Amino acid sequence: MRTSELFVPTLREDPGEAEVPSHRLMLRAGMIRKVAAGIYTYLPLGLRVIRKIEQIIREELLRAGAQELLMPILSPAELWRETGRWDFYGKELFRCRDRHDREFCLGPTHEEVVTDLFRREVRSYRQLPLTVFQIQTKFRDEIRPRFGLMRAREFIMKDAYSFDAEMTGAAKSYQAMYDAYHRIFERTGLRFRAVEADTGLIGGTSSHEFMVLADTGEELIVYDPHGTYAANVERAEVPPPTEISIEPLQPLQKVHTPGAKTVEEVCALLGATPDRLVKTLLYTTDRGTVVAVLIRGDHQANEIKIKRYLGVHDLALADAETVQAITHAPPGFAGPIGLSHVRILADHAIRAMRNMIVGANEADAHYINANWDRDFQVEAFADFRQARAGDPTPDRTGTLHCARGIEVGHVFMLGTKYSEKMGATFLDAHGSEHFVIMGCYGIGVGRTVAAAVEQNHDDKGIIWPIPIAPFHVHLLPVTPSDAIAHLTETLYHDLQRAGIDVLWDDRDERAGVKFNDADLLGIPYQIILGDKGLAQGTVDLKERKTGRIEKLSPSSLISSLVDKLSMGAKA
Ligand code: ATP
Numbered sequence: 001m002r003t004s005e006l007f008v009p010t011l012r013e014d015p016g017e018a019e020v021p022s023h024r025l026m027l028r029a030g031m032i033r034k035v036a037a038g039i040y041t042y043l044p045l046g047l048r049v050i051r052k053i054e055q056i057i058r059e060e061l062l063r064a065g066a067q068e069l070l071m072p073i074l075s076p077a078e079l080w081r082e083t084g085r086w087d088f089y090g091k092e093l094f095r096c097r098d099r100h101d102r103e104f105c106l107g108p109t110h111e112e113v114v115t116d117l118f119r120r121e122v123r124s125y126r127q128l129p130l131t132v133f134q135i136q137t138k139f140r141d142e143i144r145p146r147f148g149l150m151r152a153r154e155f156i157m158k159d160a161y162s163f164d165a166e167m168t169g170a171a172k173s174y175q176a177m178y179d180a181y182h183r184i185f186e187r188t189g190l191r192f193r194a195v196e197a198d199t200g201l202i203g204g205t206s207s208h209e210f211m212v213l214a215d216t217g218e219e220l221i222v223y224d225p226h227g228t229y230a231a232n233v234e235r236a237e238v239p240p241p242t243e244i245s246i247e248p249l250q251p252l253q254k255v256h257t258p259g260a261k262t263v264e265e266v267c268a269l270l271g272a273t274p275d276r277l278v279k280t281l282l283y284t285t286d287r288g289t290v291v292a293v294l295i296r297g298d299h300q301a302n303e304i305k306i307k308r309y310l311g312v313h314d315l316a317l318a319d320a321e322t323v324q325a326i327t328h329a330p331p332g333f334a335g336p337i338g339l340s341h342v343r344i345l346a347d348h349a350i351r352a353m354r355n356m357i358v359g360a361n362e363a364d365a366h367y368i369n370a371n372w373d374r375d376f377q378v379e380a381f382a383d384f385r386q387a388r389a390g391d392p393t394p395d396r397t398g399t400l401h402c403a404r405g406i407e408v409g410h411v412f413m414l415g416t417k418y419s420e421k422m423g424a425t426f427l428d429a430h431g432s433e434h435f436v437i438m439g440c441y442g443i444g445v446g447r448t449v450a451a452a453v454e455q456n457h458d459d460k461g462i463i464w465p466i467p468i469a470p471f472h473v474h475l476l477p478v479t480p481s482d483a484i485a486h487l488t489e490t491l492y493h494d495l496q497r498a499g500i501d502v503l504w505d506d507r508d509e510r511a512g513v514k515f516n517d518a519d520l521l522g523i524p525y526q527i528i529l530g531d532k533g534l535a536q537g538t539v540d541l542k543e544r545k546t547g548r549i550e551k552l553s554p555s556s557l558i559s560s561l562v563d564k565l566s567m568g569a570k571a
């Protein structure tokens with residue numbers, strides 16, 4: 001394709017609205033344009049990348065035995081009421097009404113619609129297993145749409161659903177999708193890792209997320225570089241400490257800590273290290289109760305673990321009035337001693353501690369040498385904190401490292417969560433009826449594009465991995481002579497004949513402008529055609545990633561490129 005025929009409105013300046021490199025570069029490279037918050041038009045260059053990723057996804061899912069279908073975006077409220085998600089999904093669900101005042105939503109995911117399809121159409125175990133998928137636009141009214149396609153309100157997702165008669169079969173279907181996801185992300189050329197994940201709003205029993213590794217990623221993952229363990233930090237279990245303090249118990253003592261509210265302030269005042277201090281976090285649950293959770297001063301609470309333990313949907317740190325009402329002290333001085341009418345839970349690490357520093361439930365006061373059991377009671381010790389680098393793996397065979405990632409895919413084992421709620425059953429060989437066992441599997445297509453840019457760029461622009469690049473080669477004639485015009489034309493046709501996607505910058509622009517735009521667009525190879533090279537019988541082949549330039553004769557150029565592109569696509 002010729003640049004003059006491609007609608008690619010590049011920007012010289014950085015757009016003010018973009019906070020992360022992928023968003024900034026996708027706007028600058030003329031790939032996307034914002035229509036409203038979290039709602040974008042995909043311009044031709046952006047759409048080419050989207051289509052390439054979709055193609056890889058489609059091929060691998062078909063290869064794994066899944067069948068493509070397309071469900072509607074609009075779905076009736078009744079289906080969502082059957083599973084309880086009409087209410088549970090809350091404000092993230094885009095809702096609307098038809099002319100008869102019937103309620104609908106714009107699908108954020110399709111478990112309800114696909115389970116309804118199953119219960120109407122599938123009767124017998126003979127029709128199982130079944131896995132279906134679609135690539136379609138999804139809607140979620142995100143509280144903070146941001147980072148361009150990374151967290152949009154309208155976005156393209158591949159969603160797949162598996163149906164099995166037995167648990168062993170369901171585990172196989174899950175594994176087949178898990179393996180397909182590995183092949184998909186390997187084929188995109190991105191660096192990624194599959195991690196154990198929390199099941200969130202979708203629910204179910206087990207799940208893995210596929211993370212594209214990037215320092216700017218929103219997700220924190222922990223992994224064992226010498227083993228197989230990897231998990232989202234939300235999920236990563238921390239085993240109880242094996243070493244228990246054997247310090248003799250010291251007498252409890254109240255100390256004056258004027259204005260010292262944070263861990264750092266208290267430690268500075270008392271000359272202690274944060275691991276001697278215990279934070280008493282007061283949480284309000286969606287049931288209106290307040291719970292105290294004790295966490296060691298240098299550890300971070302993991303609210304997902306606390307929610308799961310309590311079996312609640314929502315949890316928030318108590319506001320100042322609640323803290324005052326419960327502790328009779330301003331925030332910053334809460335402690336477990338004398339705290340009544342509140343459940344007291346503690347992280348495993350607390351069990352190993354002795355002679356700790358805790359708030360005294362009194363302004364400007366803390367206790368030193370507090371000890372559980374002697375000075376206060378704990379209802380239960382459990383895993384309530386966030387894993388961090390240096391912690392042991394759950395089986396204690398390795399040590400965790402941390403990395404940042406972008407969640408591009410998510411696979412869930414759902415079990416019978418949806419089939420029970422919606423009555424999706426089948427008959428076995430003996431004619432008895434069972435609930436079908438389901439799995440669901442998503443990939444954010446737009447988010448994968450953004451993640452690819454986030455992982456692969458430099459200060460000049462994007463550096464596309466070959467398999468998802470909008471074009472393979474950027475043809476850049478830089479001197480306006482007849483000889484160059486002729487050579488460019490010939491190469492353009494020869495490259496296309498060799499099956500190479502080529503973009504020809506046929507604009508009447510200075511070399512510098514063409515070079516800058518080429519680096520911004522990030523097409524993996526640039527062919528630079530100038531009179532100087534031609535006089536010596538060579539053209540320059542520049543690799544965008546390394547900036548390395550090779551001088552090649554026009555006749556050897558094509559075969560060299562074919563080799564590089566096929567090697568790059570496999571890498
Ligand atoms: P997140 O925690 O980032 O909100 P999620 O857990 O809600 O994601 P899923 O319900 O698992 O996401 O959706 C499947 C995939 O769809 C995600 O892995 C992600 O790639 C993509 N996705 C989800 N929300 C968005 C969004 N707002 N914009 C773009 N892609 C999204």
Ligand code: MG
Pocket residue numbers: none
């Ligand atoms: Mg979400």
